Amino acid sequence: MNHDNIVQVRNIEKHFGDKIAVQGVSFAIKQGEIFGLLGPNGAGKTTILKMITTLLRQDAGKILLNGFDTLAQSRFARQQFSVTGQTAAIDEDLSARENLMIFGKLNGLTGAAARNRATELLTDFDLLHSADQTLATFSGGMRRRLDLAVSLIGKPAILFLDEPTTGLDPRTRTQMWQAIQKLVAQGSTVLLTTQYLEEADHLADRIALIDHGRMIAIGTPSQLKQQVGGLRLRLEVADLKQVTKAQTIIQDVLAASVHVDERTLTALLDDSGMSVVSQILNQLQTAGIAMNNFAVETPSLDDVFLKMTVGKN
Amino acid sequence: MMQSTTNKNLVFSNILTMTHRNLLKTLHNPDNFSDVIMQPVIFTLLFGYLFGGVIAGSVHAYLPMLVSGILVQSILNAASGSGQQLREDINAGVFDRFKTLPISPIVPLAGQLVGDIFRLLISGAMALITAFFMGWRPTVGLPALITVLLLAIFIGWSTSWIFALVGLIAKNAELIGSLSMVIILVMTFLSNAFIPTKTLPKFIQTLVKINPVSLTISAIRTILRTGQWSGNATAVFISGGIIILIFMPLTVFVYQRRR
Numbered sequence A: 001m002n003h004d005n006i007v008q009v010r011n012i013e014k015h016f017g018d019k020i021a022v023q024g025v026s027f028a029i030k031q032g033e034i035f036g037l038l039g040p041n042g043a044g045k046t047t048i049l050k051m052i053t054t055l056l057r058q059d060a061g062k063i064l065l066n067g068f069d070t071l072a073q074s075r076f077a078r079q080q081f082s083v084t085g086q087t088a089a090i091d092e093d094l095s096a097r098e099n100l101m102i103f104g105k106l107n108g109l110t111g112a113a114a115r116n117r118a119t120e121l122l123t124d125f126d127l128l129h130s131a132d133q134t135l136a137t138f139s140g141g142m143r144r145r146l147d148l149a150v151s152l153i154g155k156p157a158i159l160f161l162d163e164p165t166t167g168l169d170p171r172t173r174t175q176m177w178q179a180i181q182k183l184v185a186q187g188s189t190v191l192l193t194t195q196y197l198e199e200a201d202h203l204a205d206r207i208a209l210i211d212h213g214r215m216i217a218i219g220t221p222s223q224l225k226q227q228v229g230g231l232r233l234r235l236e237v238a239d240l241k242q243v244t245k246a247q248t249i250i251q252d253v254l255a256a257s258v259h260v261d262e263r264t265l266t267a268l269l270d271d272s273g274m275s276v277v278s279q280i281l282n283q284l285q286t287a288g289i290a291m292n293n294f295a296v297e298t299p300s301l302d303d304v305f306l307k308m309t310v311g312k313n
Numbered sequence B: 001m002m003q004s005t006t007n008k009n010l011v012f013s014n015i016l017t018m019t020h021r022n023l024l025k026t027l028h029n030p031d032n033f034s035d036v037i038m039q040p041v042i043f044t045l046l047f048g049y050l051f052g053g054v055i056a057g058s059v060h061a062y063l064p065m066l067v068s069g070i071l072v073q074s075i076l077n078a079a080s081g082s083g084q085q086l087r088e089d090i091n092a093g094v095f096d097r098f099k100t101l102p103i104s105p106i107v108p109l110a111g112q113l114v115g116d117i118f119r120l121l122i123s124g125a126m127a128l129i130t131a132f133f134m135g136w137r138p139t140v141g142l143p144a145l146i147t148v149l150l151l152a153i154f155i156g157w158s159t160s161w162i163f164a165l166v167g168l169i170a171k172n173a174e175l176i177g178s179l180s181m182v183i184i185l186v187m188t189f190l191s192n193a194f195i196p197t198k199t200l201p202k203f204i205q206t207l208v209k210i211n212p213v214s215l216t217i218s219a220i221r222t223i224l225r226t227g228q229w230s231g232n233a234t235a236v237f238i239s240g241g242i243i244i245l246i247f248m249p250l251t252v253f254v255y256q257r258r259r
C-alpha cells in the first residue's frame, strides 16, 4: 500500500437503472495535494464524490481513504474526511454558532473546545457579526462559507468539496480559494469538483477531466495544456460588422479554424511561431479593421476541454 | 472491554447532542409545534360540545369517555410528526452530513425520536388540560394520571418509530403528513375512542375490537376509572415494547443502507 496516496480510487463504476453515471474512473491523490475534478453538468462529479464520501455504494471498484476501505471499513474511512456537498447542509432553524457547536460535539470535541473552535471559524470566515442570528437572514455566500466552516470543525485530514464556489460573486470566490489554500498549507488534502476551468487552473495541483462518467484526461494544468499545444491568439474587433472579414483574414493566414464569440475571435497558433502574428496584424491593418484588444495567450483549460470532448457531446 | 464502554458513552453523549439540536430547532421555530397544541384543544372542544349531548346525555357526562380518546388520538398525531420531520431534515441535506460522520447510525435517528418525546408530552398534557377546563374532574389520584400520561407517551413513542421508518422510505414530506393524518383518523374513528361500540353493526364491532387503538384506550380508561394498573395495560405496554424491538433496528437498517 502506498501511504503517500491518501485517496485511492480504483476503477469505480456506478449505474442508476440502465444509465451508467460513472465508469472506469481511477485516480490517486497525494497527501497535501489539491486535486480537481473538472466536468460539465451531469458529467458524474457529484456521483463520484458521493461514492468516495460513503453516501453511495459503488457497483464496482475500490476506494481507500488513508488506507481504509470505504465499504468494508466505513467507520474508519469516515474519520479521515469531511465533505461540503453541492447543496448546503446546514440547519436553517439554528444559528451559525449552534450549527458549528453541534457538529463540533459530534466530531468528538468537548463543549468548551467546540465553542472555541466555533469562534475561531466564525472569525476566519467573517461570520462573527451574524453568528447568533438564524440563517434566514444569511446571503447565499454566507451560507456557503458557513457550510465550509462546519466541514472544518473537526480539522479533517481530507476535505471533499462539491462545487464550492458555484453561485458566488468574485470576491467571495477569492475568499473561498484563500480558505482552501490556507487549509492545504496547514496539511490537509483537498479534492474539489468544479465546472470552472479557471478555478481548477488556479487552485488545483492536478486535474482529472470528467465527461459522460468517464475520466478523459488527468495531469497538472500545464500538462493538460501541453496536450493541446501551442499558443492562442485572441482579438476583439471594434466594429461588429467587420468580424466576418477579420475571421476570413485570420483563417487564410493560419489555415485553421477561428472561433467567434460576438466581437471576440480566438484561434490556436501552431508551432510556426510569431511570424504569422505580425502577418495577421499587417493584413488586418491594411483591411482597415480596428481592434479593441489583441493578445497571444497560453491555452486555457477551456481549450483543453473543448479539444478532449470534441465530437462526444 | 474498555473500548466498548467508551463507545457506549460516546453514543450516549452524541444522542444527547442530537436531542439538544432538535429541541433548539423546535424552540427557534415554534410553528412546528402549533399542531401538537391545537389538535387536542380543537378536537376536545368540538367533540365535547357537538356530541356530548347525543352520546352521553350531556357534555359533562361525555368527558370521561372523550378524554382518553382524545389523549390517544393526539399522541398518535404527535408521533406521526417524527416521520415528517425526519423526511424534511433529510430533504434539507443535513442528514447527508450526519451520515458521513464517524458516529453510530442510531445517533441521528435517536436524537430526533428522543426530542420528539417532548412533543408527545405536550400533546398528551394538552388533551388532559383542555378536558379539565371543560369540566372534567379525574376521580383518581395524581399517580394514576401520571401513569396514564406515561403509558400514552410510551405508546406514542413506539409508534413514532413506525412513522420514522415511513419517513425514511417515502420521499415526500407533505405526502407523509397527509397520509398519516388519514390513517390516524380512520384508526381512531374505527375504535372506541369517541363512541360506545354497542350500537355498531357486528362487522364493524369486530374491527373495532381488534383495533390496537381500542385496546390502548380501554387500558387507559380502566386506569382512569379504577386508579389501578390492569392486565390490559400490561398487554399494551408489552406491545409497545415489541413495536420498538422490531422497528428501531429496521429503521436504523434502512437509514444506513447505501444505494
Ligand SMILES: Nc1ncnc2c1ncn2[C@@H]1O[C@H](COP(=O)(O)OP(=O)(O)OP(=O)(O)O)[C@@H](O)[C@H]1O
Pocket: A016, A019, A021, A039, A040, A041, A042, A043, A044, A045, A046, A047, A048, A086, A195
Ligand atoms: N439518484 C440518481 N438517480 C438517477 N440518476 C442519477 C442520480 N444521481 C445522478 N444521476 C445521473 O447521473 C449523471 C451524473 O450526475 P452527477 O450529479 O454526478 O453530475 P455532476 O457532474 O455532479 O453534474 P452537476 O455539475 O450538474 O452537478 C447525471 O446524468 C444524472 O442525471
Ligand SMILES: [Mg+2]
Pocket: A045, A046, A047, A086, A162
Ligand atoms: Mg454535481
